Amino acid sequence: MRYSSATAIVTALWAAKSVTAAPVEDPSLGFAVPVTHNFLEVNHNGPKSFNDAINKWGIEKDLPTGEHLKSDLVMHKEVAKRYADSSAVAAPGSSDVEYTVPVKIGTPAQTLNLNLDTGSSDLWVFSSSQAISQTTGHDIYTPSTSSTWKKLAGFSWSIQYADGSGASGDVGTDKVTIGTTTVGTQVVEIANIVTSAFVNGGNDGIVGLGYSKLNTVSPVKAKTWFENVMSSLSNKLFTATLYHNKNGTYDFGYIDSKKYTGTVKYTPILTKNGWWEFPSRNYKVGRTTYSNPSTATGIADTGTSLLLVSSGAAKAYYKTISGAQANS
Numbered sequence: 001m002r003y004s005s006a007t008a009i010v011t012a013l014w015a016a017k018s019v020t021a022a023p024v025e026d027p028s029l030g031f032a033v034p035v036t037h038n039f040l041e042v043n044h045n046g047p048k049s050f051n052d053a054i055n056k057w058g059i060e061k062d063l064p065t066g067e068h069l070k071s072d073l074v075m076h077k078e079v080a081k082r083y084a085d086s087s088a089v090a091a092p093g094s095s096d097v098e099y100t101v102p103v104k105i106g107t108p109a110q111t112l113n114l115n116l117d118t119g120s121s122d123l124w125v126f127s128s129s130q131a132i133s134q135t136t137g138h139d140i141y142t143p144s145t146s147s148t149w150k151k152l153a154g155f156s157w158s159i160q161y162a163d164g165s166g167a168s169g170d171v172g173t174d175k176v177t178i179g180t181t182t183v184g185t186q187v188v189e190i191a192n193i194v195t196s197a198f199v200n201g202g203n204d205g206i207v208g209l210g211y212s213k214l215n216t217v218s219p220v221k222a223k224t225w226f227e228n229v230m231s232s233l234s235n236k237l238f239t240a241t242l243y244h245n246k247n248g249t250y251d252f253g254y255i256d257s258k259k260y261t262g263t264v265k266y267t268p269i270l271t272k273n274g275w276w277e278f279p280s281r282n283y284k285v286g287r288t289t290y291s292n293p294s295t296a297t298g299i300a301d302t303g304t305s306l307l308l309v310s311s312g313a314a315k316a317y318y319k320t321i322s323g324a325q326a327n328s
Contacts, residue, residue: 032179032249032250032251032252032256033101033116033178033179033249033250033251033252099115099116099242099247099248100113100114100115100202100203100204101113101114101115101116101178101207101250103176103177103178103207104175104176104177104178104182105125105141105146105174105175105176105177105188106141106143106145106146106147106148106149106174106175107146107147107148107174107175108145108146109175109177110139110141110142110145110146111139112125112126112139112140112141112204112205113139113202113203113204114203114204114205114206114207115203115205115206115207115303116207116209116240116250116302117206117207117208117209117210117301117302117303118209118210118240118276118300118301118302118303119208119210119275119299119301119302119303119304120159120161120206120208120210120214120303121208121209121210121211121212121213121214121215121216121224121274122157122159122189122206122208122214122215122216122217122222123176123186123187123188123189123205123206123207123208123222123224123225124157124159124167124169124188124189124190124191124205124206125140125141125188125189125190125191125204125205126138126139126140126141126191126194126198126204126205127140127141127142127143127169127190127191127192128140128141128142128143128144129169129170129190129191129192130191130192130193130194131193133199134193134194134199138204139204140204141188141190141204141205143172143174143190146174146175148174148175148184148185149172149173149174149188150172150173150174150185151170151171151172152171152172152173152187154219155170155171155172155217155218155219155220156168156169156170156171156217156218157169157170157171157189157216157217157218158216159216161303163197164195164197165194165195165196165197165198166194166195167191167193167194167195167198168191168192168193169189169190169191169192169193170189170190170192171187171188171189171190171217171222172187172188172190173185173186173187173188174186174188176188176225178207178225179252181229181232181252183225183228183229186225186228187217187222187223189217189222191205207224207225208224209224209225209226209238209302210224210274210275210276211224211271211274211275211276212224212227212274213271213273213274214274214275226238226252229252233252233253233254234253234254235253235254235255236253237252237253237255238250238251238252238253239251239255239256239259240302241256241259242302267279270297275299275301276299276300276301277297277298277299278297278298278299278300279296279297279298280292280296280297280298281294281296283309283313285313285316285317285319285320286320288316290312290313290316292310296310
């Protein structure tokens, strides 16, 4: 997952029927988790990132010519040309950014640097089950050295992300600590194989913070780490404060008043798709407020590096910028 801008997300989670966990150990009413800003020497491909996001959310984007970009990769010819040209450039290229959180797993604790991703719901890690060629440069989790690891016989997982990257492997439970809070028997998905994007990336796995409806563990879906800790928090929410070119935080159970201005507003979460999806009735450009269609929704996803808006919103924004021209 890649990130490139400052964002603040406030969300609340519902309980789901899934693989359960033991009570949280030593819970606090709320806690902050620092995230580390990593520069990755990889080629940052704008058209590809845009296309990946279109794929992920199953939407289509109107282009100035009247054509549109769909989830089946029907692109405007200029977009397609730049997609092909830039994706052929070998890494390393210009710096991209990624945020990771130190996560402790097992007894004694093994620390891995994981991404917290609100757009997925699997907690998976690089592991000793992978070929050494896949784990070079990564910290790995070794289940056999943890006295609290328990393998779940007959369980497996397999996930593919919008950019084509993916991973799969076996499933078990172990102690997982993020910040100051530990879940005693969190479902942990250990990788047997990952795609090259993760091999060459800067994280050691993913902590999915989406709804467990999206979890890929089979035959029974697993609860996320947040679902397991939320009953111990003073407020069943978390916030993400991610900045460009510097470290940020995830705050669990409370909202830090020093990290925002104005008044926090709440809106219902639309849970049927498993995303952090919410009604998006209006948007504002400068001092002007515009209306969206009544069915419009927004999705808060820390794993998407772009801000995707309607054509109308984009046009209204760029009208305020002198000299701006459409460039699909």
